[in-house]
Structures are given as structure tokens and as C-alpha cells.
Amino acid sequence: MKDYHISKHNSFYTIGLNYKKADAEIRGKFSLVEASIDNLLMQAKAQGIDGLLVTSTCNRTELYGFAQHPFQLIKLLCDNTLGTVEEFQEVAYVYKNNDAISHLFRVGTGLDSQILGDFEIISQLRQSFNRSKKFNIANPFLERLCNSVIQASKRIKNDTEISSGATSVAFASVQYIFKTIPDISDKNILLFGTGKIGRNTCENLIKHTKNSQITLINRTKDKAQRIAGKFDLVVKDYGDLQTEIRNSDVLIVATGAQSPTISKEMIHTKKPLLILDLSIPKNVAFDVTDLPNVSLVHLDQLSQITDDNLERRKQFIPEAEAIIEHIKDEFIQWLETRKFAPVIKALKKKLKTMKDEELNFQSKKLTDFNSVQADIVSERIIQKITKQFANHLKGDDIDADNSLALIQKVFQLELETK
The missing domain is CATH 3.40.50.720 (NAD(P)-binding Rossmann-like Domain)
Structure with missing residues (x-):
């Protein structure tokens, strides 16, 4: 699957550390209290970052956000904790675009938890999003992504037995x-x-x-x-x-x-x-x-x-992963539509203007011209043309940014600005 991001210059990153490679002492150095998270979000906002989530629990500290380079996020974390960049690099992970999205799904659904199937993180994720929203640093991408992860978490909890039995x-x-x-x-x-x-x-x-x-x-x-x-x-x-x-x-x-x-x-x-x-x-x-x-x-x-319950939970991992894939695909489709929509909308508008001009010309030229039928046929052709462009843009081997730029140039499109 190709990488998805919203703008040409920023990618979506997850940077962080967790119990797998970082022991309690190192995790302690990078843990964030509420005041530190608030300060970090304000700094990010001042730097022009328009979407950022921060979670800090006893098992992990992670930042999910948009940046030109992941070091922007790493520096924000180190500036607000007792940890250094060198210590972070020893135990850290950095995921980009689709991998970053996948990681957040695994974290939010308990598949990446220290105790498999522990859904404690989902309430912390909700709190993280609400905090980012309060600081006006939660964009529509993050809102939709968090809602999708919460939806996947609920489905896995209700439809599988991955959290069955007492184990925590x-x-x-x-x-x-x-x-x-x-x-x-x-x-x-x-x-x-x-x-x-x-x-x-x-x-x-x-x-x-x-x-x-x-x-x-x-x-x-x-x-x-x-x-x-x-x-x-x-x-x-x-x-x-x-x-x-x-x-x-x-x-x-x-x-x-x-x-x-x-x-x-x-x-x-x-x-x-x-x-x-x-x-x-x-x-x-x-x-x-x-x-x-x-x-x-x-x-x-x-x-x-570990106990018998924990071992039993492992057999439900494939079911949980299938649910994640389904909801993640829906999110990616939404993301594609969101990215291509302004260009497709402008293209449709341009083709309709061409159609209206041509029908107007033909209606004056031909005495028996059937404008109603011509309008129906033209509309259907416009639908088919725009659908072809949309399908092209969704292709796995397509450089979407260059294609979008080319479509705009060829048809001299003016995109609506909010």
C-alpha cells in the first residue's frame, strides 16, 4: 500500500518509545506530566504544526503528528522531558504515513499493549485528542483517525475474545x-x-x-x-x-x-x-x-x-487484525477522497462550463436541437471522465501530487479556498 499524507511538504509521523525496548528508568525519563504535554502542544502550535497527539502512560510515550521531518517531534519530546536525543535514539521507533497510521491502530486496540488485549489506552487516546482540540492542534485528519481507532477498539472488544479472562x-x-x-x-x-x-x-x-x-x-x-x-x-x-x-x-x-x-x-x-x-x-x-x-x-x-488467559487471547489476534484492516481501509478511502476532492470538484465544474457553452452554441446553430437530451448525455460523459481521473489518482503506482498538479495545469483549474 502506498504512503498517504495530506500536504506536499508534511508527512504524518509516530515517534516514541515503549516497554519493548525501553526499561522503566528510560521510560521514566521520557514520561510527560499534564503540564508538560500542554507546554509541548503550545510549542508545536507556535512552530506551525497543525496536527499533533501526545500520549504518555506507564508503558509508552508517543507523539503522532505532522512534520517536515520526524526530528521536529523528537526535539519537542526531549525539550519537555528529562530524556536526551541520544537516549531516545537508543530505544525509539519512528513510523511514517501508512506505517504511523497502522501503529496507532495497534496501540489503540490493545495489540501493542504490555498485556495483550488491554484496552486501557483507548480512554487515554480520547483524552489526548480532547487536549489537542483544546489547544486547536487537532485537524480533521486526526479527528477521523482517532474515531476510526476507537471504532476498531469497540468492534474488537465486542466481536472477539481478545480481552477475555482476568489478566492485567x-x-x-x-x-x-x-x-x-x-x-x-x-x-x-x-x-x-x-x-x-x-x-x-x-x-x-x-x-x-x-x-x-x-x-x-x-x-x-x-x-x-x-x-x-x-x-x-x-x-x-x-x-x-x-x-x-x-x-x-x-x-x-x-x-x-x-x-x-x-x-x-x-x-x-x-x-x-x-x-x-x-x-x-x-x-x-x-x-x-x-x-x-x-x-x-x-x-x-x-x-x-503470563497465565492461561493471556495465552488463550493470542488465538484471537488474526480476528482483531482483520477488523483493523477493514476500518483502516475505510479511513484510507476517506483520506483519498479528501485529498482528491477539491481537484475533481474543480474539474467537474470546468467540464460543466465547457458543456454549457457548447450546448448554448449548438442550440443557436441548430433549429431542431434537443437541449434536454444533449444535457443528459453530456452529464453522463462528464461523470465518466471525472470517475476515470479519480480512479487514476487512487492507483498504487501513481505519484498523486504530480498527477493532481498536471490535471490542474492542463485544465487551468481554480481550486476553491476555504
């Missing part, structure tokens, strides 16, 4: 806790922070154990109280953190800081303590493992835990 990082966390900690129902569990995976892990623990000894601490206490009420947790003050760690058997860290929130100095425990760090970047200092009785597991290790 939160579920893997609970499985790990069960395997590692005997008599979990009698143990003290502390959740520090209100990150989504941490909350889901606690919800799963409550579901699968009879444990009523789960405590939540967050820097912002009112946020902790709102979440605690939903999950039936006890809330303690941030100042009680060290005391609560000392009393805990399991510490789940779900904070969203750019540097560690749990250090070696904060832990004074005399009994075994399992720490699950579910944060990106890592929020537990690695040297806590120097302490006797302390074991540390990070999100990336938990993501590698």
Missing part, C-alpha cells in the same frame, strides 16, 4: 502477592499513593481475600478518603507513613512522582516486607533491597507474568 498488571500483582505471602488474609497491606494500577490491585485484593487490614496513605488526604470510601480502606496521615511501613507485610507504591518516594531510610522493619512498585518512573529506591527482610518487585517484572 493489577491481576498479576495480586497473583504475585498470593504466591509470595502465605495467609494474605491475615497480613497488613499498605497502599501508598492513588495511582490507577495500585487502586486496581487493592480492589482485586479485596475481591479475592477477606482482608480488612488494607491502609491507604496519600500526600493529599481528601483524595485518599474519596478512594478509601469506594474500596473500604483505612486512611492514615502522610506523617504516619514510616510507622505504617513498619507495621506492614506488603507495601504497594502507586505514587506518580519523578523521583523515589520510598527510600531506604524510611524503612525500619523487623519482619519480612514485600514492596510492589507500580509507578513509572520507579518510585522506590533500588537500595531498599540492601535491607534484610525487604524484597522489591517492579511493574515491569509483574507484566511478564
